[in-house]
Amino acid sequence: MKAETLYEVLKEAIEESPELPACQVTDPEIWFADIDVGFNHARLAKKFCDSCPVKRQCAEYAIAALEPHGIWGGTTPRERIAVRTEKRSVGRPRRVTS
Numbered sequence: 001m002k003a004e005t006l007y008e009v010l011k012e013a014i015e016e017s018p019e020l021p022a023c024q025v026t027d028p029e030i031w032f033a034d035i036d037v038g039f040n041h042a043r044l045a046k047k048f049c050d051s052c053p054v055k056r057q058c059a060e061y062a063i064a065a066l067e068p069h070g071i072w073g074g075t076t077p078r079e080r081i082a083v084r085t086e087k088r089s090v091g092r093p094r095r096v097t098s
Contacts, residue, residue: 003065010061013054021058022048032070042076049074 001009014021023031026048033041049055049071059073063080072080 001060001064003061006057006061006064010054010057013057017053019053021052021054023052023058030071042071045071046074046076 014024023045030041030045030048033045049058052058052074055073057073059075059080061067062070062072062075063083066084067080068077070077075083
């Protein structure tokens with residue numbers, strides 16, 4: 001699915017959620033923290049994501065949108081790159097070199 005479509009799915013899931021996701025009501029610094037600050041905001045954000053009612057939709061959007069920053073659906077930018085790379089390599093035969 002395209003990122004724009006997945007964004008609409010995420011937006012609708014947030015609107016229909018019985019409770020607002022933590023990212024909607026907490027300091028954005030937790031989700032988009034500068035890595036050099038010292039405190040591990042990523043760990044805290046991922047903890048919030050664990051119980052989020054829209055975690056799956058959020059992660060799917062961020063992966064499709066190639067989101068380069070922040071914690072989305074409990075994933076870091078590096079984790080999203082790994083997922084995208086893994087998806088691309090599935091089903092491809094290994095290259096044989098002589």
